[in-house]
Amino acid sequence: MEMMRKERIDRGIKVRTEGIYAISAMKEILYLLGPRLLLIVGVLLLPFFLELAPYWKRVINIMFVYSLLALAFDFLANYVGLVCLGGAFFVGVGGYLSAIFNSYFHIPIYISIPLATILGAIFCTLTILPCLPLRGVYFAIVTLMYPLLATRVIEALNILGGTNGITGIASFPHEYVEQYAVIFVMLICLFGMRRFVNEDIGLVIRGVKDNDQAVRASGISITYMKTLAVFIASLMCCFGGAYIAHLYMWAGLSLFALDFSIIPIASVVIGGGGTLVGAVIGSFILVPLSEFLRFFGTFRIVIYCALLTTFIILKSEGIMVYLQRKYHQFERWVKV
Amino acid sequence: MEILIYGIINSVTLALISLGFTLVYSISRLPNFAHGALYITTGYIIWLFLNKFEGFPYPFAIFIGIAITCIIGALIYRFILIRIRGMEISEIIATYAIGLAILEGLRWGGLRGMTFTLPVFYPGTVEIFGVSIDYQRIIIVIVGICTFILLYLFTHFNKIGLALRGIAQDERAAMMLGIDSDTTAIISLAIGSGLAGFAAILLLPLGNIIVEAGYNVLIFAIAVCVIGGLGSWAGTVLASFIIGFAQILTEAFLSTHYQMVVALLAIIITLLVKPSGIFGKQKELEERV
Numbered sequence: 053m054e055m056m057r058k059e060r061i062d063r064g065i066k067v068r069t070e071g072i073y074a075i076s077a078m079k080e081i082l083y084l085l086g087p088r089l090l091l092i093v094g095v096l097l098l099p100f101f102l103e104l105a106p107y108w109k110r111v112i113n114i115m116f117v118y119s120l121l122a123l124a125f126d127f128l129a130n131y132v133g134l135v136c137l138g139g140a141f142f143v144g145v146g147g148y149l150s151a152i153f154n155s156y157f158h159i160p161i162y163i164s165i166p167l168a169t170i171l172g173a174i175f176c177t178l179t180i181l182p183c184l185p186l187r188g189v190y191f192a193i194v195t196l197m198y199p200l201l202a203t204r205v206i207e208a209l210n211i212l213g214g215t216n217g218i219t220g221i222a223s224f225p226h227e228y229v230e231q232y233a234v235i236f237v238m239l240i241c242l243f244g245m246r247r248f249v250n251e252d253i254g255l256v257i258r259g260v261k262d263n264d265q266a267v268r269a270s271g272i273s274i275t276y277m278k279t280l281a282v283f284i285a286s287l288m289c290c291f292g293g294a295y296i297a298h299l300y301m302w303a304g305l306s307l308f309a310l311d312f313s314i315i316p317i318a319s320v321v322i323g324g325g326g327t328l329v330g331a332v333i334g335s336f337i338l339v340p341l342s343e344f345l346r347f348f349g350t351f352r353i354v355i356y357c358a359l360l361t362t363f364i365i366l367k368s369e370g371i372m373v374y375l376q377r378k379y380h381q382f383e384r385w386v387k388v
Numbered sequence: 389m390e391i392l393i394y395g396i397i398n399s400v401t402l403a404l405i406s407l408g409f410t411l412v413y414s415i416s417r418l419p420n421f422a423h424g425a426l427y428i429t430t431g432y433i434i435w436l437f438l439n440k441f442e443g444f445p446y447p448f449a450i451f452i453g454i455a456i457t458c459i460i461g462a463l464i465y466r467f468i469l470i471r472i473r474g475m476e477i478s479e480i481i482a483t484y485a486i487g488l489a490i491l492e493g494l495r496w497g498g499l500r501g502m503t504f505t506l507p508v509f510y511p512g513t514v515e516i517f518g519v520s521i522d523y524q525r526i527i528i529v530i531v532g533i534c535t536f537i538l539l540y541l542f543t544h545f546n547k548i549g550l551a552l553r554g555i556a557q558d559e560r561a562a563m564m565l566g567i568d569s570d571t572t573a574i575i576s577l578a579i580g581s582g583l584a585g586f587a588a589i590l591l592l593p594l595g596n597i598i599v600e601a602g603y604n605v606l607i608f609a610i611a612v613c614v615i616g617g618l619g620s621w622a623g624t625v626l627a628s629f630i631i632g633f634a635q636i637l638t639e640a641f642l643s644t645h646y647q648m649v650v651a652l653l654a655i656i657i658t659l660l661v662k663p664s665g666i667f668g669k670q671k672e673l674e675e676r677v
Contacts, residue, residue, distance in 0.1 A: 135477050137484060182656045188476045189419040192484075193610045197652050200607065204648050314488060317481055325477075351496040357489035364482050365471050 055388040066380045087379070091329070092239060099231045108343075109231065113299060115339040116234040117292040122316040122323070122331035123241055124285035130326035131249055132281040133261030135188065138195035140312035142286045144202055146172040146293025151218040151303030161222045165294045172290030177283045184278045187264075199308040206305060217304025221297055234295055238332070241288050245328050248284075257281055314353060315339070318360045324370025333372055390519045391636055397525045399632030400532040401591060403625055405605050406612035407535070408583030410624050413613065415556045415576040416569075418469060419480055420461075422487035423584050424606030428599065429490055430457045430585030431592040435504050446507065454585045461581025462574050469577075470570060487606065495599045504597035506589075528590045535586065536625070552576055604648075611651040615658045630654065 069080045102109050121139050128134045150168035153159040159167065183194045206212055213219070224230035248254045257277050259267045264274050297303040315338055316331070323334025338356065345352045363370065405427070412420045430453045437449040464486060472478040513522045543549035554562035555572045563569055587605075595601070612631060616623030631654055638646045 129477055135480050137480070182659060185659065189413075189480060190614060192480045193419075193614065194652070194655060196484075197607055197611075197648065197655075200603070201648055201652050204646075208643060208646060310488070314485075318485075321481060349496060350492045353492040354489045354496065357485040357492070360485040361468060361482055361489070364478050364485075365468055368472070368475075368478065 056385045057388050058383050059386045060381045060383050062381050095235055111343050113231060113234055115335060116238045117295055118315055118339050119332040119335040120238055120241060120288045120292045122319040122335045124288040125316045126320045126325060126328055126331040127245055128285045131258050135192040136195045137192045138198040138313055139289060139316055140308045141198035141202060142176050142289030143293035143312045144308040145176050146290030147297035147303045147307040148212055150294035150297045151221050154221050155218050161298055168294040169287055169291040173283050173286040176286035177279055180282055184275055203305050203308045217302055219302055221301045223301050237291060242332055314356060318356045321360050321363050324372035327372045330370050330372030389517050391640055393519050395633040395636040397529055398636050399629040400529045402608055402612050402628035402632050404532045404587040406609040406624055408580040409609040410613045412576050412580035415552050416573040420580055421483035423609055424602035425487035425490035426457050426581045426584040427588045427605045428602040430588040431597040432494060450589050454582050457585035458578040458582040462578040465574050465577040491599050491602045506593045524593055531590060611655055614655050
């Protein structure tokens with residue numbers, strides 16, 4: 053009997069576009085730019101399409117926030133090796149800070165959001181700093197406690213509005229400002245991070261994940277690198293939190309809710325870990341899905357978790373890696 | 389006196405909770421984030437048997453509850469974890485997802501409010517040194533200590549127990565001697581889940597079966613394990629006494645809300661002072677820091 057096996061080969065165009073030939077012909081340029089433009093233009097046009105369905109505009113705002121969170125999780129987990137199960141902590145800190153600035157000190161919205169983003173990221177990094185020497189399981193465990201802890205502290209001290217939260221936060225001046233603010237930030241973060249992980253410093257950060265002793269032996273401080281990574285990730289998350297606080301004109305304990313921790317994780321797994329784009333794609337799939345499932349209440353989380361586990365077991369590479377493979381390579385049957 | 393007695397009770401409680409988690413991690417290096425969920429599941433199963441079948445004997449219900457939890461633990465390993473063994477991130481996410489699915493599924497299924505309670509084994513209270521304690525808490529302490537002794541005997545004087553320890557100490561050498569890594573992992577997960585269920589049976593009669601308890605159990609179990617040094621029995625016991633007394637003291641002088649703050653602070657201080665945990669070995673130091 054003749055044995056056959058499947059062989060994967062890079063497409064010719066992929067090989068050509070890796071070198072200087074990338075700019076030699078329209079076809080090659082299009083091959084490179086096509087997927088990127090599809091994403092950028094698609095995302096930018098989305099608000100116009102959704103003029104037809106105004107309700108979904110709110111949903112896509114949240115969707116972009118989640119894609120930011122997923123981006124941060126993907127970066128931390130797959131590039132730095134820090135699995136953060138408590139993404140909600142960053143969101144909550146950003147949201148509460150922005151609420152404090154805007155509601156208590158009456159700082160206008162276009163200053164309060166950036167201020168909350170940066171100060172929130174500094175605050176988050178400082179609070180996580182003692183736990184940074186930890187690796188893997190241990191870091192996951194400790195970060196899992198942070199959002200719960202923050203909730204307890206706010207409840208116990210009855211500060212920041214206690215269980216009622218902070219109300220009276222200014223909303224965005226215009227609907228399009230509201231949407232394009234988050235869209236632009238998301239796109240900048242996505243392409244910025246893609247660039248960042250391939251820069252020198254990004255390579256060092258990836259080295260921390262693969263072999264931190266080697267990085268240390270090279271005379272580079274691991275803790276500094278991890279701090280930097282956490283700072284970058286919490287910048288994105290804190291922006292998300294501040295944005296949500298202004299979107300809902302309310303900051304409360306639900307900013308520390310489980311959703312903000314679990315949905316980004318699920319999106320990263322579904323989209324494909326370590327690709328960054330995959331995280332965004334994953335949240336584009338999951339968040340609208342969760343809108344459809346709103347009817348089920350907390351059963352949604354069960355569905356996410358089931359999806360998550362199924363993907364981890366059966367398709368652990370994720371959608372994005374699969375698509376990339378199909379785009380760059382073709383398969384054929386060959387004799388063994 | 390009250391602080392002392394309730395401190396001991398609380399410490400034994402914590403030790404019971406964290407026993408299953410530390411056992412699974414020390415043997416098969418699997419962080420079982422579904423621990424809290426299994427704890428609540430056992431309580432719920434027993435409640436179902438007691439309330440849906442009139443006059444169902446309590447001891448038999450307990451037996452079935454633990455057996456089912458053991459089987460769930462084994463199934464989780466056999467069908468899910470076995471495929472992602474060794475991929476740390478996937479292990480964490482998968483077990484956490486399973487735990488969340490169970491807990492939130494139960495919440496959705498109506499497990500909330502005050503209606504879900506288990507009866508205590510033996511009602512009534514007794515006075516010891518002028519402090520009144522109900523019998524259930526005394527049973528917890530006694531049974532908890534017995535469990536520790538039994539587990540010690542099991543892992544030191546039994547073929548399966550010795551195999552488990554062999555895998556925990558040196559997986560390759562153990563495999564060369566004919567001990568199957570996957571079988572021991574299944575056994576360890578079954579025993580770990582069973583211990584979670586066992587803790588549930590002892591502790592749940594004191595309160596309601598609520599979903600939040602699942603999360604708390606997971607967090608405290610982990611806190612105890614991290615502080616004690618994962619995989620170390622003596623460390624687990626000592627750490628649960630430290631946290632147990634710290635909690636009772638905060639409850640007496642501050643407020644109940646700070647219990648989790650105490651746990652986290654304890655973790656952070658331990659990590660700063662002695663990163664491998666109180667009884668951690670050098671091997672673990674490498675792994676953690």
